[in-house]
Amino acid sequence: MPLALSTSWNAYRYTDAKSMLFEIKQLGFNNIELSFNLTGSMLDEIAKSAHVFGLDITSLHNYCPIPEGLSREDALPDCYSISSLNPGERKLAVKYSKRTIDTAHSLGASAVVLHCGRVEIKDRTKELIFLYNNGKKDSREFKGLKEAFIKERSLVAKDFLDSALYSIEELSLCAAEKGILLGIENRFYYREIPSFEEIGIILGKFKGANVFYWHDTGHAKVMQNLGFTEGDNYLKAYAQEMAGIHLHNVAGCLDHQPLNKGELDFLEFKPYLKKETLKVIEAHQPATAVDIEESRRLLEGIFNGIL
Numbered sequence: 001m002p003l004a005l006s007t008s009w010n011a012y013r014y015t016d017a018k019s020m021l022f023e024i025k026q027l028g029f030n031n032i033e034l035s036f037n038l039t040g041s042m043l044d045e046i047a048k049s050a051h052v053f054g055l056d057i058t059s060l061h062n063y064c065p066i067p068e069g070l071s072r073e074d075a076l077p078d079c080y081s082i083s084s085l086n087p088g089e090r091k092l093a094v095k096y097s098k099r100t101i102d103t104a105h106s107l108g109a110s111a112v113v114l115h116c117g118r119v120e121i122k123d124r125t126k127e128l129i130f131l132y133n134n135g136k137k138d139s140r141e142f143k144g145l146k147e148a149f150i151k152e153r154s155l156v157a158k159d160f161l162d163s164a165l166y167s168i169e170e171l172s173l174c175a176a177e178k179g180i181l182l183g184i185e186n187r188f189y190y191r192e193i194p195s196f197e198e199i200g201i202i203l204g205k206f207k208g209a210n211v212f213y214w215h216d217t218g219h220a221k222v223m224q225n226l227g228f229t230e231g232d233n234y235l236k237a238y239a240q241e242m243a244g245i246h247l248h249n250v251a252g253c254l255d256h257q258p259l260n261k262g263e264l265d266f267l268e269f270k271p272y273l274k275k276e277t278l279k280v281i282e283a284h285q286p287a288t289a290v291d292i293e294e295s296r297r298l299l300e301g302i303f304n305g306i307l
Contacts (some may be wrong), residue, residue, distance in 0.1 A: 001275065002307050003299055004031035004058045006246070006282040008256075009292060011037050012072070013285075017045035025053045027292050033059045033280045034107075036077045040065040047107060058278050059111040059183070059244060060104045067096045082171075083117025083164035083193050093117070094167050098174050105178035111243055111278055112175065113183045113214050116164045116193040116202070119157045124149040125189045128226050129253040137227070146227065153191055157198075164193050165205060176210050183214030183243045183278075186234055188222055188255065196229050196237075203241050212243035215272075216282075217264060218255030225253055235272040244278030245269070247299065256284035259295035267302050275306045 005024055014020040017038075024032055032055050034046065043065045050057060066075030080093035097114065104112050124145055131142045168182070175182050184194060184202050194202055199213060215234060223229045235242075247269075248255060249262025259266060259281065273279065281295055300307060 001058065001278055002031050003029065003296060003303075004033050004278065004280045005029045005292065005296075006033040006035050006061070006280050007038065008035035008061070009281075009283055009285065009287060011035050011042075015039075015042070017042040018049050021046065021049055021053050021055055023289070025055060027289060028296055030054060031056050031058050033057075033061060033113075033278075033282075034064050034109075036061045036063050036066070037072050037075065038065055039072065043103060050107070057107045057109045059109050059113060059280065060100055060107070061113045062100045062115065063096045064100045064103060067092070077115040078118065078192075081117035082114070082167035083119075083160040085120070085159060085163055090163060090167060094170055097167075097171050101171065101175045101178055101180050104180050109180070111181040111183050111214075113185050113244070113246075114168075114171070115187070116168065116184060117160065118189070118192045119153050119160045121152050121156060121191055123189050123191045125191070125226070128190075129222075132226060132253055149190060153195075157193075157195075161193060161198055161201065165202065168202065168206065168211060172206060172209050172211050180210070181243050182211045184211060185214040185246070186216050186219050186223075188216075188219045190223070190226075190228060196223070196233065199234070199238055203238065213238040213241050214244050214246070215239075215242055216246040216248075217266075217269065218246070218248045218250045218257070218282075221250040221264060222253045222255055225250075232268065232272075235269070239272040242272070242277060244280060245273065246280050246282040248282045248284075256282060258283045258287040258291035259298050260291060266299060270302060270306070273303065273306055277306070279303065279307070
């Protein structure tokens with residue numbers, strides 16, 4: 001599968017979808033992933049214009065389009081949590097996720113990337129990142145905070161995971177009717193679902209269905225840097241059930257960097273990828289157009305034969 005670029009790189013700079021698509025096409029891409037910050041009117045424009053620019057839409061990131069009543073800034077992938085224990089919020093999360101699935105089907109995409117909610121405890125990830133950035137990863141303060149965070153999450157996670165599983169089951173049935181794959185993405189914040197172990201639980205429950213793993217290179221590296229996982233554990237464990245991958249680099253715990261800047265060696269991912277794996281560059285601003293072009297060329301050189 002050829003490389004796609006996520007519109008998360010440039011969508012916030014545009015209200016005009018045609019200009020957004022034109023910029024992406026000028027950088028040498030024929031495939032795109034639609035990000036979660038697009039309005040309904042932008043989606044209508046994309047539906048009319050993508051073929052004009054010779055762009056195929058491979059995947060959508062939930063929620064796409066943004067839910068009614070929310071601004072583009074507030075309509076984050078976790079604005080409604082599919083793991084919520086509040087029936088009203090969970091219902092909204094499922095409703096708008098189904099709309100993303102419908103949109104993916106209408107645009108000819110093959111997959112929807114899902115965030116699976118969170119365990120409703122205070123998140124400590126940014127506190128750990130602050131200590132990490134100040135050279136205190138091996139300090140008693142860092143270790144104590146991380147151990148307490150892990151323990152607190154483990155004590156209350158089950159009900160939230162069960163709620164997420166219930167939601168995914170409903171979404172899986174909807175997606176199956178439309179021929180859409182669901183990609184369960186590994187997360188950046190430790191309180192989010194799924195944790196490393198929870199990915200296996202989700203994939204086990206839906207084995208043989210249309211629910212797959214979606215690997216995020218930056219999130220995995222941040223979890224490694226903070227000591228929650230080791231090396232390429234995610235890919236060793238789940239690559240055989242992987243539908244797609246978000247490719248971006250990391251500097252310390254700052255993710256969504258262009259591929260040409262950061263700590264990751266993308267050659268290490270090649271053995272885990274198949275030709276049919278959806279491959280999406282997900283660099284964000286302030287990555288420049290030059291950075292994006294260099295990222296594309298870098299990956300095309302590395303992934304030659306599986307694009």
